[in-house]
Amino acid sequence: MRAIPATRGPRGAPPPPPPLAALLQSNALLDDAALAGATPLRADVLVLGGGGAGAAAALAAAGAGRQVILATKLRMGDSNTVMAEGGIQAAIGPEDSLQHHFDDTLRGGHNSADPHLVKQLVTDGPAVIRWLIGLGMHFDLEKEAGLGARLLRKKAGGTTVPRILSHRDVTGLEMMRVLREAVELHPRITVMNRCPAVELLSDDAGACVGAVLYDLEHRRFLLLRSPAVILATGGSGRLHLGGFPTSNHYGATADGLVLAYRMGARLRDLDSFQYHPTGVAWPAPLAGGLISEAVRSAGAWLVNGHGQRFVDELLARDIVAAAILREIAEGRGVTRGGRVGVFLDTPGLLARQPDLLETRLTGLKHLAHKAGFDPRREPFLVAPTLHYQNGGAVIDPQGETTIPGLYAAGEVSGGVHGRNRLMGNALLEIISFGRRAGAHAAARPVAAYSRGGIEHVHRWQRALAAAGLPRAPRAPLLYPDYAPFSLRQHAAA
Amino acid sequence: MDAHTPPPPEAGPAAAPAAGITLVIDGVEITAAPEASILQAAAHGTAALTANIGCMGQGVCGSCRCMVRRQGERQVETRLACETRAEAGMEVSFIDYFIPEHRHVYDIAEVTESWGLLDQLNAIFPEAAHCRHCGGCDRACPKGIAVQQGVALCVAGDFDAAARGFDECVMCNLCTLACPEHIRPNNLGLFVRRATAALTLRPIDLVRRLREIEQGAMAVEIPPEAGAGAAPAVEHDA
Ligand SMILES: Cc1cc2nc3c(=O)[nH]c(=O)nc-3n(C[C@H](O)[C@H](O)[C@H](O)COP(=O)(O)OP(=O)(O)OC[C@H]3O[C@@H](n4cnc5c(N)ncnc54)[C@H](O)[C@@H]3O)c2cc1C
Ligand code: SF4
Ligand code: SF4
Ligand code: FES
Numbered sequence: 188m189r190a191i192p193a194t195r196g197p198r199g200a201p202p203p204p205p206p207l208a209a210l211l212q213s214n215a216l217l218d219d220a221a222l223a224g225a226t227p228l229r230a231d232v233l234v235l236g237g238g239g240a241g242a243a244a245a246l247a248a249a250g251a252g253r254q255v256i257l258a259t260k261l262r263m264g265d266s267n268t269v270m271a272e273g274g275i276q277a278a279i280g281p282e283d284s285l286q287h288h289f290d291d292t293l294r295g296g297h298n299s300a301d302p303h304l305v306k307q308l309v310t311d312g313p314a315v316i317r318w319l320i321g322l323g324m325h326f327d328l329e330k331e332a333g334l335g336a337r338l339l340r341k342k343a344g345g346t347t348v349p350r351i352l353s354h355r356d357v358t359g360l361e362m363m364r365v366l367r368e369a370v371e372l373h374p375r376i377t378v379m380n381r382c383p384a385v386e387l388l389s390d391d392a393g394a395c396v397g398a399v400l401y402d403l404e405h406r407r408f409l410l411l412r413s414p415a416v417i418l419a420t421g422g423s424g425r426l427h428l429g430g431f432p433t434s435n436h437y438g439a440t441a442d443g444l445v446l447a448y449r450m451g452a453r454l455r456d457l458d459s460f461q462y463h464p465t466g467v468a469w470p471a472p473l474a475g476g477l478i479s480e481a482v483r484s485a486g487a488w489l490v491n492g493h494g495q496r497f498v499d500e501l502l503a504r505d506i507v508a509a510a511i512l513r514e515i516a517e518g519r520g521v522t523r524g525g526r527v528g529v530f531l532d533t534p535g536l537l538a539r540q541p542d543l544l545e546t547r548l549t550g551l552k553h554l555a556h557k558a559g560f561d562p563r564r565e566p567f568l569v570a571p572t573l574h575y576q577n578g579g580a581v582i583d584p585q586g587e588t589t590i591p592g593l594y595a596a597g598e599v600s601g602g603v604h605g606r607n608r609l610m611g612n613a614l615l616e617i618i619s620f621g622r623r624a625g626a627h628a629a630a631r632p633v634a635a636y637s638r639g640g641i642e643h644v645h646r647w648q649r650a651l652a653a654a655g656l657p658r659a660p661r662a663p664l665l666y667p668d669y670a671p672f673s674l675r676q677h678a679a680a
Numbered sequence: 681m682d683a684h685t686p687p688p689p690e691a692g693p694a695a696a697p698a699a700g701i702t703l704v705i706d707g708v709e710i711t712a713a714p715e716a717s718i719l720q721a722a723a724h725g726t727a728a729l730t731a732n733i734g735c736m737g738q739g740v741c742g743s744c745r746c747m748v749r750r751q752g753e754r755q756v757e758t759r760l761a762c763e764t765r766a767e768a769g770m771e772v773s774f775i776d777y778f779i780p781e782h783r784h785v786y787d788i789a790e791v792t793e794s795w796g797l798l799d800q801l802n803a804i805f806p807e808a809a810h811c812r813h814c815g816g817c818d819r820a821c822p823k824g825i826a827v828q829q830g831v832a833l834c835v836a837g838d839f840d841a842a843a844r845g846f847d848e849c850v851m852c853n854l855c856t857l858a859c860p861e862h863i864r865p866n867n868l869g870l871f872v873r874r875a876t877a878a879l880t881l882r883p884i885d886l887v888r889r890l891r892e893i894e895q896g897a898m899a900v901e902i903p904p905e906a907g908a909g910a911a912p913a914v915e916h917d918a
Contacts, residue, residue, distance in 0.1 A: 200911060261734055262734070264734075277886075278889070284898060285900045286899075286900050286901065289900050289902075299907065300910070310893070310898075310900060313886055313893060316886055323873060323874020323875065323877045324874075325873065325877045325881065326883070328883065334884075337885045338885055338886060359740070364850075364851050365874060367851070368870055371783070372786065436734050436735050436736065437723075437734060448916065449916075451915060452915065453914065455914070456911060470715055471713065472715050472737065475737075557763060602910075605907075606911070651918075666730065670724065670726065672728030
């Protein structure tokens, strides 16, 4: 990225897309006046973000006896996690092994992931599934239930063995409602809804010792001191990088990256995002939403405006997405209601296999119902949609960033997938690393609550001024910019 | 593909239209694209939404619950705003997400006795047996779940059927808001779902793999060139 303020470390890191770079180089939302009037609070462990990674971290830390506050921007559970459909990877098949899972993951990420993180991820897999079952999550079984039953396994693109475990096509919903209930019922976890983190707190030694939250309901700032802070704020789809629609939830605005970077944490692969090839292009109200990979796996073709197939639909996601964009860029797309895409030929598929809609593709059936047409007669118009932030904060296998006291877990972290992610590895990552971060954070001494302040912000602002950027925009963004949100105006009202 | 591939021409939810339909959301008149959902209409209103919004169309987070009255109709319905199309003359008010005063508190790890599951259910959800069959929950549910029947199945101990009945529940809490007996049908349904999984799901392939890992038979070897394709990381030096 353009070095303002200068970036350190090995040169040649690929630059993030300009809108993300602008946020990383932005000014703080917060000033000393707001800080002085803030209400003080304390926790042994502070978790930022109410998706799967945050919930897993909070449960692990509270399970270790700590008093935990989980603060989240929207409402507990409103996240990318609840939206996940396909499933979660864990190497449990008799022909499978942890090593196969490791090899597939590393190869899928073009050998750019941190192998120590990948080893941790795959090794945790089976125990993660057991933990989730213990909390009360259902998984589909191969045949009927009962002792001796086996888990139903599906195959993800880019893997050698079927390894995806799921609960029908609502795996994230099943996971998130169980996690949310467990968190909300836990006696040592306090959930603070509608309290986004707007800045981190640092001590003299540069460690992270808490965060400043903005309480939207009471229009006040909270100064939350804690010897350990776990960032679990998820991804950045709602930046609509490159002008793409997104599959992500409303709160995916890169807040965690901005806060961590400003504090001095090391970030990686910020230029690397995953685009899901079959996002809805039309009808407009559903634009950006996903049509599951299952539809292509079942044999649906992609057809351009000339009525021709143009790619093997079952190739890796990035290749299929690029092929669709090429058709559109070279004028072979299809326009409908002002939206451009290519056809996903559901009429053809359903003519060949008429019972699919009732058996395997119930998600497609629901989607078509919402779209208001019959997929047996009309095809969907699809185009790539911004789906996943591959990069993020550099972490070690315990989830700690390069800043002492600051942990990161889930989509906000980087290195677990490298520059491309396999389907099903994100849901595994959030539980595996969420729990690790929570357990490790719980092991930090809580005796001394450091006062903490925003000296790192002052240093940052001086650097911005020196670089000629005194009026840099303010971030974290908190909400997408469809309608303007001004923290200052909100707090002043 | 990288982030700099030429974009398709349209992004984000349906952009605010030139000519559209007009509806009233939380007392404010809003113009929306003819095909927009209520939630999209609200998101393109004058103020940024900071609540009642999450998955934005998938209909799985349950945050966008609202009351809707269509033009010319008396009846008010409860709906998910992201799954309901905006119509001219509609009146909409979002319903705050409330944090219940008292909850039915339990620790699933302590629900270990399958012989006594029905007793535990009655102890944790004592109101469930008092359903007065008013049907309020069924009318409230935006997902069309047979909530009342689900409650009855829970109370009868028909646990698998009850769990299946609540399978598509998005925990929007509308049934709980509607229930005069404070049964909290969705939390009851979730309790039964959790208990049935935690007590009965013992996949043998998972059990075997866990044992192999414990016995050290599943080592992962990191080859020497692993991770060689990584790009350098960044941090600032201010
Ligand atoms: C539609 C869809 C389908 C998917 N399907 C799959 C799948 O089948 N398998 C798979 O493995 N992965 C899938 N993924 C990816 C996976 O779901 C996510 O990567 C993962 O759930 C991220 O979890 P998380 O906890 O890191 O972030 P999230 O679940 O997004 O949670 C982040 C939380 O932080 C909150 N937050 C944001 N900013 C702040 C702030 N400033 N202060 C406080 N809180 C904040 C957010 O509101 C949110 O609650 C899918 C993703 C999407 C969008
Ligand atoms: S059962 Fe209750 S909580 Fe679940 S979707 Fe229906 S109304 Fe909402
Ligand atoms: S609203 Fe409550 S009392 Fe009425 S039918 Fe439903 S569960 Fe029974
Ligand atoms: S926004 Fe999630 S259900 Fe409507």
